[in-house]
Amino acid sequence: MNKSNQRKTPFFTKLKEYGESNVAPFDVPGHKLGKIDNDLIKYIGKKTYLLDSNSPIGLDHLNKPTGVILEAEKLMAEACNADKAYFLTNGTTTGILAMIMSVCKANDKIILPRNVHKSVINGLILSGAVPIFIQPIIDQHLGIANDVSFDSVKNALDANPDATALFLINPTYFGVVSDLKTITEYAHKNNLTVMTDEAHGAQFYFSKKLPLSAMDAGVDISASSMHKTAGSFTQSSIILTKGDRINHQRLRATLNMLQSTSPSSLLMASIDVARKTMYFKGETKINKLLEMAKETRKDLKTIRGIKVIDNDYFKKRKSYGFDETKIIIKVSDLGLSGFEVYQLMKKKYNIQLELAESHIVLAILTIGTKKSDLNRLVQGFKKLAKEYYKIKDKLPKIEFEYQFPETFARPRDAYHAPKVIVDLEEAINEIAGESVMIYPPGIPIVIPGEVISKNVVDDIKFYQNKSKALQSDLDDTKITIIDKENWVKYSEKIKNEF
Ligand SMILES: Cc1ncc(COP(=O)(O)O)c(C=O)c1O
Incomplete structure (x- = not known):
């Protein structure tokens, strides 16, 4: 070259x-x-x-x-x-x-x-x-x-x-x-x-x-x-x-x-x-960024009540590798969900994180990240942890179990199938006709063609309560399901179709 x-x-x-x-x-x-x-x-x-x-x-x-x-x-x-x-x-x-x-x-x-x-x-x-x-x-x-x-x-x-x-x-x-x-x-x-x-x-x-x-x-x-x-x-x-x-x-x-x-x-x-x-500056800038990320992790690790999830954590779990330009912080030991911390960090300290999950928040670092902003991140977490560590025992524990639903039909068939809209509560044991997710990260909790178990409904409710980022095709209390009465007729019809 x-x-x-x-x-x-x-x-x-x-x-x-x-x-x-x-x-x-x-x-x-x-x-x-x-x-x-x-x-x-x-x-x-x-x-x-x-x-x-x-x-x-x-x-x-x-x-x-x-x-x-x-x-x-x-x-x-x-x-x-x-x-x-x-x-x-x-x-x-x-x-x-x-x-x-x-x-x-x-x-x-x-x-x-x-x-x-x-x-x-x-x-x-x-x-x-x-x-x-x-x-x-x-x-x-x-x-x-x-x-x-x-x-x-x-x-x-x-x-x-x-x-x-x-x-x-x-x-x-x-x-x-x-x-x-x-x-x-x-x-x-x-x-x-x-x-x-x-x-x-x-x-x-x-x-x-x-x-x-x-x-x-x-x-x-x-x-x-x-x-x-x-x-x-x-x-x-x-x-x-x-x-x-x-x-x-x-x-x-x-x-x-x-x-x-x-x-x-x-x-x-x-x-x-x-x-x-x-091409010309990436290597040097990323090396510098990795050094800054390391220092930031070190500072964050001194804060009582939060945990920094790093390469060693993933190594112990036998993961193959970790991109250290990401900073993951487990916050749920403060009695707060990741979703609450995501909102609080913006509201109190004007710090915009990339995403929240039930127990963690994620910060993405790139060659555009400045040391002064990383210092703000550390200071923000210091203040937040100090405030909530005192009252953490009074806050509800964050309970959440990650799981995926069973598959019933090919996503394409479910997408084209006759459908009805029902209240979320009525959807248990039905087949989803749409994807529901929190965004970011945009990983669907359920996709078209999957079985809506009670766990799926509980997960959606958990996210409704905790996160402001639930996305689906309807308002949060409803969900599209396959119209079972017409499904048999429909699946007969599409048997030989793409
Ligand atoms: C894992 C993953 N894949 C794909 C995409 C889609 O990428 P884009 O936003 O560039 O369309 C995203 C966006 O957030 C993502 O997180």
Whole structure:
């Protein structure tokens, strides 16, 4: 690889040139390179609008790149040790949908852990693939589901020799990784295509001190949110591929089905420049970040009432690895749920955390994280713990047990099945017709086609009480279920359909 090529930013450079070229724009977008007046342009200035173009001459097309977008994608592939890269302007959500839909045809089996992001479930609905769920390692102490063991994947693969694909998360939202290389090698021996959700793993491509990236582990196709941890604008992501298992024509067709015909040039430019910065400065900046994270963990560990969940914790639990740019704090010993701490930290100290779960909160650190902000995080927790440690015995204990429901029908069949809406209480032992989750992390408590046990209803109620982040298609007291009376007739009808 010619390292100096990575200094180039072909898309951004051309976009800037076009914006400054004094062109007379008779195309869209309608702001005509910022020749309008509104509150946003007054606030951010005209330059941002100069960079918002929609495929004029010379700026290539995301739907069929042959020019500067293709060049920028090639540089991305090279930087990430991939064979090919695709820019995405609708997040890893679209990347995941496209990966599943292009690799799996209807009724193909796909092996995957159940604690996947909702986009994966939507990928199952759109593709018609049949999920074979692996139970992830469930950590009841923290109230979360995390990585998968090699043995659990091997068992699923051995029991399903006809499976088409394996889908894994690298890393989980909480930064934990599985032994991706060994698992991928085993899956390849069994002729499976391996895909990964690297929404939280873009930084792996730019540091040797972080867990192995999907491309280095030999994974066939992966979607990665450049916007989450590599410094580009929100919604900008990439797909990376390696080897010859991917049908690029089908992937391109699927991406063109899912993505806008007017992709944001600002987002694409932000990926182009983020790649350059991460390539040249990522290693040094991540090393510095890891040092700061270590010091912060040390300071947090001195605070009575909270516990820092670190690499040693996960090692003892036999997890394969942990991304130390994540800081996980167990707060439930203060008598507060993670959800309450998430709200209190913002309200009292203006500290915005990434997410909360029943027992923990999560802070995400990137090369943009400043020492002064980490100091605020420590001070915030010091004050909070001091206040609540005194009264913790008077507060109710946080009781929560993590579990997943049983499967009754393929997600696609359940999605299309006749449905009715009922009160949550009436839904026990019925089959879900929709996904319900807390967001973030967006891991569904129940998905279409799963049995709504009493535990599911209790979990939903727990989250309703504790978290303000419950998401479903309806208001929180109702749920969509399959209309059992019409199900038999319906399932007869779709027997031979996709
Ligand atoms: C594990 C996981 N996968 C996929 C996604 C979707 O990524 P994006 O927000 O880039 O669409 C998210 C988003 O939070 C996520 O947490």
